[in-house]
Amino acid sequence: MGRRADLLFVTAPAIAIVLATATPASGADRQDISIAPGRLGEAAIALGRQTGASIGMSDQSLAGIRTPPVQGRMSAEAALKQLLKGSGAKAQRIGGNGWRIVRARIAPARPAVAPAPIQIAPIAEQAPAEIIVTASKRDTPLPRYAGMVEALDAGLFTTAEASGGTATLLARVASLSSTHAGAGRNKLFIRAIADSGVAGPTQATTGQYLGDMRLNYAAPDPDLKLYDVGRVEVLEGPQGTLYGAGSLGGIIRVMPNAPNLAEYGGQMSAGLSATQHGDPGGDISATLNLPIVAEKLALRVVGYGVRDGGYIDDVNRGKDDVNRTGTYGGRAALRFAPDADWTIDLNGVYQHIDGDDAQYATRSVGRLERASAVAQPYYSDYMLANLRIEKQWDSLRFVSSTGYVRNILAESYDATQPDGPPALFRQRNKVTIFSTENRLVRDLDNGLGWILGASYLQSTSDLNRSLTSFGTAAMQPVIIPGVAMFGRGMAAPATGVRNMVKEATLFGEASFEPVKGLIATFGGRLTNSRLSGEALDPVAALSDSELARAEAQADRSETIFLPSASILTDAIPDVTLYARFQQGFRPGGLAVDDQRVRRFQNDRVSTVEIGARKGVPGRDVFAASANIAYTDWRNIQADVTDRIGLPTTANIGDGRIYTVEGRIVVRPTPAITLDGSVIYNDSRLTQPNDFVRALSYDGRSLTLPNVANLGGRLAFDYRTQIGGEMDLHLSGSARYVGKSRLGVGPILGQTQGDYVDTSLSASLTRGPVQYSLSLTNLMDSDGNRFSLGTPFDLRTDYYTPLRPRTVRFGIDFAF
Incomplete structure (x- = not known):
């Protein structure tokens, strides 16, 4: 059996290779294909499932390219051409039933006769991809997830926000709050599940994870910086079934x-x-x-x-x-x-x-x-x-x-x-x-x-x-x-x-x-x-x-x-x-x-x-x-x-x-x-x-x-x-x-x-x-x-x- 790429283009756009295969089939076989508008990452996964083709990518940034819907009976090669039309990318055949998507080379532009005036135009509308709630551990599409969730893609974070760590999440998610005692010593709360502001030996009310690994237990938020992060999901709690103790407020x-x-x-x-x-x-x-x-x-x-x-x-x-x-x-x-x-x-x-000193002040002073x-x-x-x-x-x-x-x-x-x-x-x-x-x-x-x-x-x-x-x-x-x-x-x-x-x-x-x-x-x-x-x-x-x-x-x-x-x-x-x-x-x-x-x-x-x-x-x-x-x-x-x-x-x-x-x-x-x-x-x-x-x-x-x-x-x-x-x-x-x-x-x-x-x-x-x-x-x-x-x-x-x-x-x- 081939490997399904389990929608990682949604959860981690930097993954370079997608191998989305089902039952083996020739790339020239015409098959019924139905692909919704979305991003190239998800479209490649769906095409691989429906045709049995192996589809890889050499450039992590290509996964986020918007793609149109593709419907009808056609070969995997024809479907790829439709997906990539006007995208600035092309497909290279690898073997009998495999393709690698690469960025197309752009021919050098002819010298302009006169400088063109600067024009400001909105970015062309493209159909965004479906949001997948991966923190559900079952990769659930957002319309079929029963609960409140905030999904923050990496494209929303500037470098300044990445350097801010958890403070960036606090600024973007209304249901998330903090004690603000200082970087690395704050307690985080989701919704209204908050115990107190002082730090003792209790377990956190909010579970924090890096991928599948738990970050904290009986300690405050470690406040890891958000450099090179593909996605952050905030799920409101409780989340006891999938995450157990310490997820009272959410994760x-x-x-x-x-x-x-x-x-x-x-x-x-x-x-x-x-x-x-x-x-x-x-x-x-x-x-x-x-x-x-x-x-x-x-x-x-x-x-x-x-x-x-x-x-x-x-x-x-x-x-x-x-x-x-x-x-x-x-x-x-x-x-x-x-x-x-x-x-x-x-x-x-x-x-x-390292904090040189506490960050509180006194109003009477x-x-x-x-x-x-x-x-x-x-x-x-x-x-x-x-x-x-x-x-x-x-x-x-x-x-x-x-x-x-x-x-x-x-x-x-x-x-x-x-x-x-x-x-x-x-x-x-x-x-x-x-x-x-x-x-x-x-x-x-x-x-x-x-x-x-x-x-x-x-x-x-x-x-x-x-x-x-x-x-x-x-x-x-x-x-x-x-x-x-x-x-x-x-x-x-x-x-x-x-x-x-x-x-x-x-x-x-x-x-x-x-x-x-x-x-x-x-x-x-x-x-x-x-x-x-x-x-x-x-x-x-x-x-x-x-x-x-x-x-x-x-x-x-x-x-x-x-x-x-x-x-x-x-x-x-x-x-x-x-x-x-x-x-x-x-x-x-x-x-x-x-x-x-x-x-x-x-x-x-x-x-x-x-x-x-x-x-x-x-x-x-x-x-x-x-x-x-x-x-x-x-x-x-x-x-x-x-x-x-x-x-x-x-x-x-x-x-x-x-x-x-x-x-x-x-x-x-x-x-x-x-x-x-x-x-x-x-x-x-x-x-x-x-x-x-x-x-x-x-x-x-x-x-x-x-x-x-x-x-x-x-x-x-x-x-x-x-x-x-x-x-x-x-x-x-x-x-x-x-x-x-x-x-x-x-x-x-x-x-x-x-x-x-x-x-x-x-x-x-x-x-x-x-x-x-x-x-x-x-x-x-x-x-x-x-x-x-x-x-x-x-x-x-x-x-x-x-x-x-x-x-x-x-x-x-x-x-």
């Missing part, structure tokens, strides 16, 4: 470009930025694709460095622009395709982030200013290795993904007490993840099919803490009870905690069509979690019996079944109606509360939603989607602060969330796209536990933390040609983030949000060179993104401002 799946097996090439970029009220910055990147054995083995390497200038002044220490951040890292991917049916990928990632006794640096060190193996049998494929992650986040907070010497609290969280998933998938073009899989995950989190005072031993105040202060810059250990989770899982999902136009999907996930925990460097005040009791509570096993079901109809032309039910959970563990090691239990969400979708964004003149969801959240895990002010984790009670969201995308002309989206959240902690009631007023219900009540985004995109030789691209957006609260109760009740973030960019491309100019925060807004400064002082009017108005000039060169 973010980043799909990097794969190695090109046929052609050497690459890209380089550089940019300089200037921030009003702050330091300059810059970024540089390079991508190299190197075929080692033609059509069999290739290597792709990406490297980058980013420097973000600071803009916060510390008036107490007399230092300006203290919050400078530097990031460097890269990726390497080795692809081996021994034959048409096998693909083996070996991937590696490394990234290091001044705009973009604060007064701290000590610097509060942090760093994030991230490493990933992954092996992915795929075997193809027509519409059946087997995928195995195994990998290892090591993520170290070291943070520091100003712990200085009134009239006391300078003091610094440090915590270092080292998370390791080993995971493997093996699944068998049957993909059908109409969105039907099934998936069966098994996975195993082991995650260990070591949270170490210490307290350092820079005064003399005789003048030490009590900052953390039980922690003996040494003074003179000597670190005193504070109680930390280790949590280990081992998860073994079986999962499956199937879609069928009982009547034409009605699709039913059922699935389930059975997970056994083995949990264990222990104290690290316990203070002397903790007795052996207390530690033994807490650790005994943590050492346990839990088995959870997560069902899912959806029903969808597309019987009305160009309209999709759906209803969905899904669940998600997070396992429990140990946390340090008032220097005591305590257990927190698992939590679970159940979501029911109904939605409608018309058209496909970017393909149709008018596309719209809307969704209403109700979420029941039981035994909510939240990272809170104990009575000392240190981050800890507790179950705060039960809650519910109502969510209404919608999006409209309009293309009044082929050159212009207008995009608008809005989301409204109504969240309540309906059954607070005793711990929360002690912090509340009269036991009234409380708003869940870090959930903006309202959010929205307006954007435009304009593309045109100048003189037939240059492409002009203009885009702009404005995003509103509504009000939210930092945490639960009056101590963490500070408000945040209620600001508008804006951006504008322009690029001019001629041949392999692109020049770009971008401007962010056009109004130089001072909006508050996050109200937490240091957890040792929760009453000061801290705020985290937007980065001030910033302009960047960049140049890209492809070869």
